[in-house]
Amino acid sequence: MRPHFLPVLVFFFLACLALPAGAQDLSLFEKRQFQSADGAVLPYRILYPKKYNRSKKYPLVLFLHAAGERGTDNEAQLAYGASLFLDSLNRSKFPAIVVFPQCAPDEYWTELTPDGKSWKFPFNASPPPSLRRTIALLGRLQQGEAVDPQRIYLMGISMGGFAVFDLMARFPELFAAGVTVAGGGSPLLAPLYAGHTSLWAFHGAKDDVVPPALSRQVCESxxxxxADVKYTEYPDVKHESWKPALAEAALLPWLFSRKLNDERRYQRTCFGQANKNTYTYATKNGEALALDVYRPAGDTVRSRPTVLYVHGGGFSGGRRDEPQHAAFAEQLARMGYVVVCMSYRLTMKGQSFGCDQPAANKIRTFQASVEDIRDATNYLLNNRGKLGINQNQLVLAGSSAGAEAVLHAAYWRDSNLLPTSPKLPADFRYAGVISMAGAIVDTSLISRRRAIPTMLFHGTCDPLVPFAAAPHHYCQETDPGYLPLFGGYTIAQRLRSIGMPYFLLTACYGQHEWNSIPLSDFVGEITNFLYEDVYLGRFRQIMVRHTQTGNCTDGSLPLECEPRP
Incomplete structure (x- = not known):
């Protein structure tokens, strides 16, 4: 985990009084020591759920104590908060892994320098040693324990409350929720985690150690x-507001109901790795057609937006598992998507797909690829429960020949295919389509009733697949392979004219390399399209120009690409 550069708190902190945790058996919190990379040791206590099962996934609560509980005895940090999690009813209702690290006696969770009551937040790149070791410990626990990555929580009192604000800002993608009691932070940092982490802050109105304004102002921001934020201020309570706060009956139900927001997760990486499984979706003429399914490892969500990707290669070559395809699929899966890379029949293998190939054969090639896409789609729909696929958010994506295939799969009707072609469920429609250097045989196929969110990447000087309207491979009308096609620009114009959503990236002077460039260089734009246009269903018509150097021997240069005087 790479920390952001953050302000660090400078203030004079009064020690908190430590009282016994109560009559529960504190030994249920196992004593552990974590040795960090610098050789230093961080004492911590860990409580496991009853009947802990490593095949399941559990929430993890990281509880950060106040200044009065610093030390090396690995005991004092349980003074407050431990009894809440040892309660038998709470352990039954909210099974969780609960961790109490102990800050070193000569350190603070956040940088503290005696400075009266000036409460400053100067910038600093790295957290103090004890907090740095705690961050490393958390990473180790995520790897070694049955932790649900969508339900990692922070709790902190007094000095620990400041640390909760600090950690939420450093790692907004990690924590589902935070609870701060008698702590504080900078309102200037609130935007870093406002869209990510839920917060419930508590403070005593008469706190004479940490001004309530330090909680109040952050919550207001x-x-x-x-943001998903609650603020509770106790009118007649001083600094020890953790006593009423930890007794709030709604606290644990609120905390454990929070998960990393599924909407936010589709915009950023929130899983450490992706799992890949391979399945055969059909066998045709003795050839097993397979697909690779990439899913986020450790995910608890069971219905996810899905991208079905079709590779390029002129219908004669290419593989679903090429390194660039796998890297793209893994990147999106780690953001929470399911990505499926499929094989299909390469009906032009050993043949030309240029101007010498009769146009009727080209059409039949398109039809065969659509048949395979439909078979793959039906396989995914029939196994959506096992694969964690949301059937209402299945998006097609393709490069070059694959882009031609997915555009026709998205917009061709049954009548455009052979009578024996596979059918899709009557109530099914693709949620979107992404074309990288693709084209379609007829834009009239795109009607207002049938249009879906469409993302298009195309180079203006593509010599193979036309950017606008032109013959495939720019064949002459007398050539056997003469087949008019309509590329990204013309498709976007059609969608614009009928008032339907689209995204067009025009690569000025770009050639056919734009069938692959987006897979590595424009993943952010792709996931933004998936999130905004597909997941949220927002209506957008976007045209983006990307300028590069080059000359056009084929293709066209729209006005927006013409050099300005």
């Missing part, structure tokens, strides 16, 4: 940004 978060509320202005639409």
């Amino acid at each position: 978060l509320m202005r940004q639409g």
